[in-house]
Amino acid sequence: MREKMLFFLLLLSMTILAGCNQAEGVEEGENGEYVFNTEDEILEGSLEAESEPIVGNERKVREVVDGKVRSYLTGEWIDVELGTRRPLAIMLNNRAEALPMSGLAGAEVIYECPVEGRITRWLAFYEDWEDLERIGSVRSCRQYFLDFAQEFDAVYAHYGQAVYVLEDLNSGKYDVLSGGTKGIKHPVGAMYDRISRPGKATEHTLYAFPGGIKKDIEKKGYNMELSEDFSRKFKFAQEGETASYEGYPDAVLLQPGGTGGQNGFGGVKAVFEYHASDQKYYRSTYGNPHTDELTGEQLAVTNVIFQYCDGTVLDAKDYLQFATQSYNNDCIVFTNGKMIEGYWNNPGEPGTPARYYQKDNSEIVLNPGKTFVCIIWNDYAGDVVIQ
Numbered sequence: 001m002r003e004k005m006l007f008f009l010l011l012l013s014m015t016i017l018a019g020c021n022q023a024e025g026v027e028e029g030e031n032g033e034y035v036f037n038t039e040d041e042i043l044e045g046s047l048e049a050e051s052e053p054i055v056g057n058e059r060k061v062r063e064v065v066d067g068k069v070r071s072y073l074t075g076e077w078i079d080v081e082l083g084t085r086r087p088l089a090i091m092l093n094n095r096a097e098a099l100p101m102s103g104l105a106g107a108e109v110i111y112e113c114p115v116e117g118r119i120t121r122w123l124a125f126y127e128d129w130e131d132l133e134r135i136g137s138v139r140s141c142r143q144y145f146l147d148f149a150q151e152f153d154a155v156y157a158h159y160g161q162a163v164y165v166l167e168d169l170n171s172g173k174y175d176v177l178s179g180g181t182k183g184i185k186h187p188v189g190a191m192y193d194r195i196s197r198p199g200k201a202t203e204h205t206l207y208a209f210p211g212g213i214k215k216d217i218e219k220k221g222y223n224m225e226l227s228e229d230f231s232r233k234f235k236f237a238q239e240g241e242t243a244s245y246e247g248y249p250d251a252v253l254l255q256p257g258g259t260g261g262q263n264g265f266g267g268v269k270a271v272f273e274y275h276a277s278d279q280k281y282y283r284s285t286y287g288n289p290h291t292d293e294l295t296g297e298q299l300a301v302t303n304v305i306f307q308y309c310d311g312t313v314l315d316a317k318d319y320l321q322f323a324t325q326s327y328n329n330d331c332i333v334f335t336n337g338k339m340i341e342g343y344w345n346n347p348g349e350p351g352t353p354a355r356y357y358q359k360d361n362s363e364i365v366l367n368p369g370k371t372f373v374c375i376i377w378n379d380y381a382g383d384v385v386i387q
Helices: 002-023 143-150 163-170 210-220 378-383
Strands: 068-070 077-079 088-092 109-115 119-126 155-158 176-178 192-194 206-208 253-255 271-275 280-285 303-309 311-313 320-322 326-335 338-346 355-358 371-377
Touching: 088 143, 109 143, 109 320, 119 143, 143 155, 143 163, 143 320, 176 210, 206 210, 303 378, 371 378
Parallel strands: 088 155, 109 371, 155 176, 303 371
Antiparallel strands: 068 077, 088 119, 109 119, 192 206, 253 271, 271 280, 303 326, 311 320, 326 338, 338 355
C-alpha cells in the first residue's frame, strides 16, 4: 500500500509540473505537445523491498556447441555470431490502416503497449535481421519503449517521437537509430525509406531496410557486441525438456484488453488463440489473423506474458507513461496452454531486465521459442479476458 501511495504521489507531482510548464508557455513540440521534465524515473524512491526477496541477475557463461549458443531471446540454438551480437529493437505501426506489417516473421520478441488514442504500438526485437527484405511500417518512440529496449541491450530504431523522450534520445546515453524528424540532433541517413502502398496514407509507408541499417550502425560507430555485464532476461527450459506446468489452469483464448474500453488492447481487438497441435499462440488483430505482408503467415509465438504496469496520462493529448521499474507488480505467463500467475521485479536502473516469478518466488520457466509481452495498464486490469 505504501508503494502504491508513493507511486501516485509521484504521478500527481508530474501532472502538476506539466500544468505549470504549459502555463509558462514552454516550447511547443511536434504535433503540439509541450516539453517538460517528467523526472528521471516514474518510480524513483518507491521501490522499497517488502516480503519477497529479489532474485539476483546472475550471469552464466553459455555453452558453445558446434559454433552455436542458446539465444538469450528464444532459448534456441543459434550461431555464436548472432548470439553474442546486440539485437535490433524497432518500432512497428499497429494501426488498422497500416497493416499488414512487413518483416514480422523475423522477430524473436515483441512488446505491445498502449499509446495515446487508446490503441497499441509494437516494439519488435531481432537477432537476425540482415536478410529481411524490409521491416515496418516504422513508427515513433515513447519513453517506455526505449526503456524496454535497454533490458535486452538492444540498438533502438524509431522514426518520430513524443517530446517527453527527446532529451534521452539526444543525450548520447543510448544507442539509437533516429529518423530525421523535428528535435532529433543526430539522425541517421540510410536505413529509412518509403514504398508505394496504394490507398495508404503517407505516414504508413515508411520502412527500415537492412542494408541501410547496417550502414547507419557502422556510421554511428556502435559496438554491436553484447556488453560484458549483460544479464539474461528470460529463463528457458533446458534442452530436451518442456515447461509443462501440469496441474496449472488451462488457458486457450487470451484477450489482454477484453472486447473494448480504454485499455489499448481492446481498441485493436487483440486476441491470442492457443493451438495444442504445435503448442503456439496465434495472434489476431482487428478481428483478422495478424499476418506478415512478406510471408502471408499468421504470427504465432511460444510464450505470451501479461506484464501489469502502473501508468499515467501525461497531458491533454493522452500521451502515456508506464513504470518500467517495479517491485511485485502482477504478471501472468502463458506457455504450453497453461496459465502461470505471479509477479515481476525490475527494481534496478534502466537496463536491468525485468524477471517473472511465481508466488512461491521461483522464477517462471518459458519454453524455447518466440515470446510476446503485453504491457497491461493496472487501471484496466479488470478488462482482461482469459478462457
